[in-house]
Amino acid sequence: MSKVMVVEDDAALREIYSIRITAEGYEVVTAGDGEEALAVAVEQKPDLILSDVMMPKISGFDMLDILRNTPETANIHVIMMTALSADDQRARGERLGCDRYLVKSQVGIEDVINAIHEVLGDKQGAAPAAPAAPEGVPDATNPAQ
């Protein structure tokens, strides 16, 4: 089971991403800012980090730079999420070595999930099987209405 770290300063969004990613069968750890993320990354060794760019203390870009220059964390996959859509910002993220750069206004949570599967190369994983089983659940509750 791959381990995904969610780095997001907004507690509600952190919870939303954690629940959704857990549902894909990943183990999820979280951090509320870049500084905490660096500590958790070294301790937990996640396979992938999903991180916001605009965060207090250490920004996502600076965090990425430090991750890449630290031997223990240099190879962790990183997906950056940001409200900054400008091409130069994207170029900066890519230069610093992030695997994906997603603009929040352009992608939904399901796009983020797809990106995680693609980056980790487990596209055929739990995704097709999981929705099939719970889909019966709403139907089962119908007669009770």
Place this chain on the structure above:
Amino acid sequence: MLDIFNIKKSLNQNQQPAPEAVVPSMQVLQPVQPTQNQLAEVALNNINNGVIMTDAAGVIQFINPAAVTMVDCQAATNAVGLDYSLLVKIETKEGRELSPEENPLIRAMQVNQPLERYNCNLISGNSGKRIPISITMIPAGDGGHKIITFRDITKELAEESEHNEFISTASHEMRTPVATIDGYLSLCLNPQTATIDDRARGYLEAAEKASKHLGNLFQNLLDVTKLDDGRIRPEFVPAEMAGLVKQIFDDHAVKAQEKQLNFVFGVKEPSNPEDHRLEQVLYASIDQNFMREIMDNLIDNAIKYTPAGGSVYVNAVGDNDKVVISVADTGIGINSTDLQHVFQKFYRADNSDTREIGGTGLGLYIVKQRVEAMGGRVWAESTFGEGTTFYVALPRISSEEYQKRMIAVQNAGMINNNKGGTNE
């Protein structure tokens, strides 16, 4: 004369006198009634708006003190007898130089047609100071005289900017809770993360739709105000337009396919069927992000308003001085009344089709704003019930010019990268 002087003084003290404030001083004047001409002169000499009158050829015959101050020519006598274009020099409100062909004042003067309130910068005298103005031109009387008026709009712009900043901050602040609502709704609706009954699903889907709409609205409001208040400015880079448009076109292919549309890069009715698309190399100097927003909006609209089985054609062609990009659809079309207004903020053609489809009412306004910021023009042609074509015309540059600017951009890029390197 003394009495007129008194009027002058009273006008100076209160530049916009209420009618009742004028009446008492008029009564004082009873013994010597000033003529209408004298009154007109007092008014012209004291208003804050610049007024210039030229003859049919554009030679200045009269200039009022406000205009003297604004164009900074020291005295009216320095101006009278000069061609207006030597004194009334304007550039776009973004600070871009206007060629004589695209200068609305010069065009209006040449064809002797009125120019209605055009917002631009006045380049003042030798100092080159820029004053934001709203300028008009009115052909006057049979003698071919022309009246140019201009008003300093610095204060209005400051107020507008404050207003924009408020909208922009508010939109930004509201986007975060909307994203949270969206996120929790998607958890509710995903069978992997929650269990709900069919009725709840229906309600939550409706809530999700509204929440997405709200999110788009805030995003669009942010996009609009950012350019209005100058927080973003176009960053011009030379680009090959046919390739750029094709690239954006390709990104929409999946969506068009999902809606079962015939999605074509090329002309609607090729005059020569074998020559479906004339391969042209089209260079222009554009802002990449603006181009992306413009094309995304136009192509998204075309896909949205065209029923399954219809067609969407995206094309880029060029003539000597323009690159013309078109997005044509065989959708529901726009009637002629609505067509005049589609580029206005929050204007939405009001019929059941459009209500069903939904949109923020800002997409085409953003398109127009972005196109104009790049010195281009956007327009639409439509037959109701048959389809719509949107055109974007941008100034074309020669391949020599393209090479020259490309080198300049690369050099600037190297400087920036070096700077970045030392900072990190």
